[in-house]
Structure formats: structure tokens, C-alpha cells
Amino acid sequence: MALLELLGMGQKGWGAYLLLATVTTLAVTATALAIGAVLGTAIAAAKLSHSRSLRFVGHVYTTVFRGVPELLIIYLIYFGGSSGITAIGQWLGYDGFLGLPSFAAGALAVGIISGAYQAEVFRGAYHAIPRGEIEAALAIGMNRGLRFRRIIMPQVLRFAIPGLGNVWQLSLKDSALVSVTGLVELMRASQIASGSTRQYFLFYIVGGALYLVLTSLSDRVFNGAERRANRSMSGATIGRA
Template sequence: MATLELIGFGSTGWGAFLLLGALLTLCVTATALAIGAVLGAIIAAAKLSGNVVLTTIGHVYTTVFRGVPELLIIYLIYFGGSSAVTAIGQSVGYEGFLGLPSFAAGALAVGIISGAYQAEVYRGAYLAISKGELEAASAIGMHRGLRFRRIVIPQVLRLAIPGLGNVWQLSLKDSALISVTGLAELMRSSQVAAGSTRQYFLFYIVGGALYLILTSLSDRVFNGAERKANRSMPASAMGQA
């Protein structure tokens, strides 16, 4: 009974606190995925451009942010960014420490990491588009912008869904590292509850279960999106994709 009370929603329970942490985890991950989508699209375009300089920049970005530990990137963004903001503040006469908001710094750090993975997902999806479709579009007089809007973007998004599902799951787990900034997402909430009650095993198990629920629901969402995107595709085309 004491265990149920601890994880419940009563006056002595931590249930609401943990659910709020889970909601914050979803918000951080969604924001990071959106940031990563913009960065990933830019980097993928750079790597596909054929320009030596842009291609090199794209390769450096994906190599660095897929190779450097995620926690180090979070430290650099949060603590390094806070130091930079503080220095700027002091240069204009402000005294004291100016810290970056934990949510913004965490979402930006995970978004930058996500962008490196999303860039490869978009690049692979573009390369998987049938060249015949693009050639046919050119043959009937479609200009580049119209071809990009009507053929490239829909095809890339359809082919990228499975990869984006994997990137989402990675970002969801990476969000746990943001707890080092003090943001009360699910991992930090579990730590606080465990430390306050000395029930470490219980609350870390509950936290892990909530992460599993989030990832399972995410799988269902992305699988549903993939089925919907492929609904109008012939079986042969889906097999080739």
C-alpha cells in the first residue's frame, strides 16, 4: 500500500510530478526534432549539392555531432553558452551570472545532435527516389521548384518516416541527459522522487517504465504514419523502396 501511495496522485504521491516530467520530456524531444529537421534538411542539401565546400561542411557536421558524446555537446551548449551570455552581459555593465534557460539549451543541444542523424535520413531518402520520376517530370516541362515541391518533398518525407522514427527514439533517450542542466524532465523527476523518499529502486523502475511507454506509443505513431504514407503506393514500388 505504501508503494501505491508513493507513485499515486495523493498528497504524498509523486505520480503527478512524474507525469509532468514525462510531458516535459515529450516537449523537449518534439522541439529538438523540429530543430533537427531544419538543420538536417540544410545539411542534407549541402551534402547533395555537388559543391566541394558545402559537401565538406556537411560531412564535418555529421561526423562531429554523430561522433562526439551527447553529454559533452549538452555541456558545451549549456555551460559554454551561459558563459558566453554572461561575458556579453558584463561587457554592457551587467553584474552577475546569466544562465541559458535549461529547456532552450537542452532542446538546442539534442536538436543539433538530431540534425546530424536526420541529415543522413533525408540524404538517403532523396537518393532512393527513382531517377525516372525526376526525368519524366523534366521531360513534361516541370521547372525545378515545381518538381521539388510535387515530387521530391513528398517522396523524401514518405521514405524518411522509418528513419525519423529511429531518430525520435534516440532523441527521446538523449533528453534524459538534459537532467544535468536541472530541467525537471522524466529522468530528473525520477531522481528527485528517489532522493526525497530514498526509494531509488522503485522510482527508477517507474521512470524506466514511463520511458518504455513513451517509446512504445511513439512506435505506434510512426508505424501508423508509415502505413498511411504508403497506402496509395503500389506493392512493387513499396518493395523497391
């Protein structure tokens, strides 16, 4: 079969299948990044807390989920979650196996991993804020909520953008591991296409090329966001001056 026919959008081509899988990969990664942002914010706040117990919880979270292999976490979430749902179903009178949806399990697992890295990104971004600005806000009587909204959050987001770009790339690559749950994302689609056609080299190269396209476009997006954030901050500084 001709190369263009194999990669085309026709009935015998795998192009549409691979593109749909690419969209699934982006959806898993975006969902995981959102979950990780919520978890990362909470864990960063815990690690910055004056409470020793909260700092300990934050330290344990980042140590465990940055140290344990990603694939193991995916297995624990997928199979452990399915076992838990099945147990609840049996308690409610349902006789049978209830599996956790592959997309939900994959996004949650990658999100938990992402949260550990995002927590460190947010914590580092907070420490990068000039102490004088926070002290000035305290001096003029800003309450905690206003201080967070006007001083801390804008600058944390500004300083965190490069690190979040790295976390996005990490999550994008980790999404390939979600294929073990049966979800047809880009890696799984490449595997299916290559196994069906016996064109292993071709479809794995195409899959790798699509990952490179995604990472290259992601770099441009995060670099643009960083430049815009820096311009906005410079403009705000000039305005205050």
C-alpha cells in the same frame, strides 16, 4: 509508506510530479526533433550539393555531431552558451551571471545531435527516389520549385518516416541527459523522487516503465504514419495510371 500512496496523485504521492516530468520530456524531444529537422534538411541539401565546399561542411557536421558524446555536446551548449550570454551582458553593463535556460539549452543540444542523424535520413531518402521520376519531371519542363514540391518532397518524407522514427527514439533517450542542466524531466524527476523517499529501485523502475510507454506509443504513431504514407503513394500511383 504504501506503494499506491507513493505513486498516487495525493499530497504525499509522486505521481503528478512524474507525469509532469514526462510531459517535459516529450516537449524537449519534440522541440529537438523540430530543430533537427531544419538543420538536417539544410545539411542534407549541402551533402547533395554540387559544391565541394558545401559537401565538406555537411560531412564535417555529421561526422562531428554523430561522433562526439551527446553529454559533451550538452555541456558545451549549456555552459558555453551561458558564458557567451554572460559576456554579452557584461559588455552591455550587467554585472552578474546569466545562465542559458535549461529547456532551451537541452532542446538545442539534442536538436543539433538529431540534425546530424536526420541529415543522413533525408539524404538516404532522396537517393531512394526512382531516378526515372525526376528525369520525367525534367523532360516535361517542371521548374525546380515545382519539381521539389510535387516529386521530391512527398517521396523524401515517405521514405524518411522509418528513419525519423529511429531518430525520435534516439532523441527521446538523449533527453534524459538534459537533467545535468537542472531541467526536471523524467530522468531527473525519478532521481529526485528516489532520493527523497529512499525508494531507489521503485522510482527508477517506474521511470524506465514510463520511457518504455513513450517509446511503444511512438512506435505505433510512426508505424501508422508509414502505412498511411504508403497507401497515399499507392493511391497516387493508381490515379496517375
